Amino acid sequence: MATTDGSNDSTESEGGPLARWTSSVIENQEKRDRLYRALFIVAAGFFLVTTLFPFYWLLVLALTPTSQILTGDWSLPIIGIEFPHPQGFNVYAFVEMFEQVPFHLFMFNSFVLAISTTVIVLAVATLAGYVFGRLEFPGRGLLMLVVLMISYFPPAAFLVPLFDAFLGNAVVIPFLGIELFESPRLVNTPASMVLPFSALFLPLAIFILTTFYAQIPDGLEDAARVEGTTRLGALVRVIMPLSAPGLATAAVLTFITVYNEYFFSSIMALENNPENWSPLLGGILSYQTQYTTEFNLMAAASIVGVLPIVIIVIVAQERIVSGLTAGGLKE
Amino acid sequence: MSTREIFDGRLEAALLLAPTLLVSVVFLYYPTALAFRTSLFDSGFGRAEEFVGLENYLTLLGSSAYHSSVVISVVFAALVVAGTIAVSLYLTFLIHEVDTGQGWYLISVIWPYALPPAVAALVFLFVFHPTLGVLTGPIEALGLEVDWFNDGPQAFLVVLLVAIWKQIGYNVIFMIAAMKNIPDALTETAELDGVGRLHRLVSVYVPIMTPTLFFLVIINTIYAFFGTFAFVDLLTSGGPANATNVLIFDLYREGFSFFNFGVASTKSVVLFLVVAVLMVIQFRLTEEYSYYGA
Known part of the structure; x- marks a missing residue:
């Protein structure tokens, strides 16, 4: 044996x-x-x-040219393995997609929406993160709960009234029937998306910044205060620079979320027109008309639209991972 | 410790928190209260509001279509949560065990998280499309017919697959962090005791990761109820024969296709309550079972 x-x-x-x-x-x-x-x-x-x-x-x-997509046979015999491959090499699709639909305008809309939301969220969340991370006062826990509970709010719960108000209908106090004011007609404007997004995506940024700000040693802030800066001055000049990774993370995550948002923007932009501030997803769907669907252009547009996100993920992978986990889990 | 003092903290805190509270109240809390109110009214596009009390709720209570929508949503959510957690846990374990190139494995696994849900839906539409889908041929070669434009259960399965696929990245991000925090000593002890790898995952890592896992169950539940709208809207539009008519889509159609704001608000409230109840149950379970370290 x-x-x-x-x-x-x-x-x-x-x-x-x-x-x-x-x-x-x-x-x-x-x-x-x-x-x-x-x-x-x-x-x-x-x-x-x-x-x-x-x-x-x-x-x-x-x-693959459109004509081939519906009839195409996708297998390619390489070394006996069948593998789907392009039928032809129609790079022109990436040009045609801009000719048929003003896709760059849709993308521009998405960028504007995402950047303005990110700026608002960061500004507001920085202040809140400072309060929750570095100040101690009675009721802090309760307030934090009130603010962070939003992240568990179903968007559907407030969508209908918000849409109603953004249509320009009067805003009334619930159950009392007192008319407050005539709301401006906000549908088809960036405000109708940026404002609810800012509220909706605040909690995550607050979470992240609270954790980062809480970790800065008190001594550093005290030193700045002794030198004569105000609290806000210390926040902007000492705490924020030291928490730059946290800010970057919050920014990246907010940007990605807004850039990808579909539910709100598909409702608040009444038509898929760039003039109505329809974001890039509206653009992708515009290749689908009542009679035809340009599958190849839709695919090309999806690739172009997703590229910024792919780049962000590759560059900021570490930030995304550390930020989500630092912000999401403590407490 | 001048920054942690009690006096003057309250006023400054209030000032600094004002923007946060303002935004949350105006755009979230207030509209939610409004939704509760509208749910008691017969309200729609271009007609006068009329107070109807609980009539909308009674209508839903007696509507079998709505009941099936509730059942579909709950089953869907349960499958999404279970599927996502199981697949992500295994994937995370694989990445955790690999020595070289971890960053690249991680990127390729988490990138679907960053992909717009609507694009994910389109990708899967192209992959499983009954006529031009790339996997349609191979699946049909196995003797199954791909016909999810007409077949309810198949449509449900496709939406489920996209939903899980899209959520894996997010879960892996949290799980890898939790797994990295597990002390090496535990892994070594387990190895010395001759515990196999998968066994180590299930009996050593999972119990330690319970806080993360519970957090993910909650997040995934919310995702399953609300974040999957794009998939349903773009892939099946709730059909065929309402097989994928989950609550969020049902509510969207009620409000923005039929413009019955009253009933739509009622549906929002019900959805809100369903999810709230699930949250409470999950938080209770979390308190009871999760391990927060010694």
């Missing part, structure tokens, strides 16, 4: 080759590691393909 390490496995290794191999894997740490590594590569490969393949498929569709 050919065993590698003599005495102890004489009983186990009596079976066939499979049983022998199994027992050697169980016995031998090195073999176990090798098997595990192989299994790991298979599993990781499978999941990478599932997360990355859809994006590749988008590219394939974009490069």
Whole structure:
């Protein structure tokens, strides 16, 4: 009996080759590691393909001329493996998408919405984060709860009244019927999206900034105060620069969320026109008309629209990960 | 400790918090109160409001279409939460165990988080499209017919897949952080005791990660109820035969296709209550079972 390490496995290794191999894997740490590594590569490969393949498929569709998309056969015999590939190489789709729909305007809208929301959220959340992270006062816990509970608010709960008010109908006090004022007609303007977004996405930024601000040693702020700055001065000149990573994280996360938002913007922009401040998703949907759907242009537009986000994720991956986890979990 | 003093803190705190409170009250708390009010009215586009009391609620209570919408949403949410947590946990474990190139694995797994939901919906539309989908051929070769434009359960499955796929990245972000915080000593002890890798994940890591996992269950529940609107809207529009008519989409249609603001508000309130009840249950469970360190 050919065993590698003599005495102890004489009983186990009596079976066939499979049983022998199994027992050697169980016995031998090195073999176990090798098997595990192989299994790991298979599993990781499978999941990478599932997360990355859809994006590749988008590219394939974009490069394939429309006429081929509906009739196309997607297999390509490379070394016996069938793999979907572009039918032709129609880079022109990336030009045509701008000719058919003013996609750059939709993207511009998205950027304006995302940037202005981010600025408002950061400004407001900085003050709140300072209060929650560095001040102690009675009722702090309760106030924090009131503010942070918003993140559990279902957007649907306040969408209808908000839409009603933004249509320009009068704002009344609930249950009393006292008319407060005629609201300006805000639908189809950036305000109708930026304002609710700012409120909705505040809690996460407050979470993140509270954690970061709380970690700055008191001594630093005290030193600044002794030098004669006000609280706000100390916040802007000492605490904020020291918490730059936290601010960057909050900014990146807010930007991504607003850039991707669909529910509100699809309702507040009454039509998918760039003049109505419809964001980039409205643009992507514009390739779908009543009679035809330009699948290749839709795919091309999706790629172009997603590019900024892909870049942000690659550049700011660390920030996103550390920020979400720092802000989301403490307390 | 001049920054932690009690006196004068209250006034300054109030001043600095004013913008936050203003924005939250005006755009969130106030409209929510308004929704409660409108739910008691017969209100719609271009007609006078009329107080109807609880009639809207009674209508929903007796509507079998609405009941099925509730059931669909709850089942959908349960599957999204369970599926997302399970897949993400396994993926996180794989990434955690790898030594080289962790950053790239992480990027490729978390990027769907940053993808706009609407684009995710389109991507899956293209992947599973009955005529031009790239996976349609292979699936049909297995003897199954891809017909989710007409087949309710299939449509439900497609929406479910997108919903899970899109949420994995977010979960992995939290799980990887929690897993990295687990002391190496525990891993080493487990290894010395001969605990296998998967067993180590289930019996050592998961119990320690319970706070994170509960947090994610809550976030995923909210996501499943509200964040999946784009998928339903773009992939199935609630159909076929209302098989994917989840509450959020049902409410959207009531309000913005039929312009029944009264009934739509009632549906908002019900949805709000459903989710609130789920939250309370989950928070209770969290308090009871999660491990916050020694």
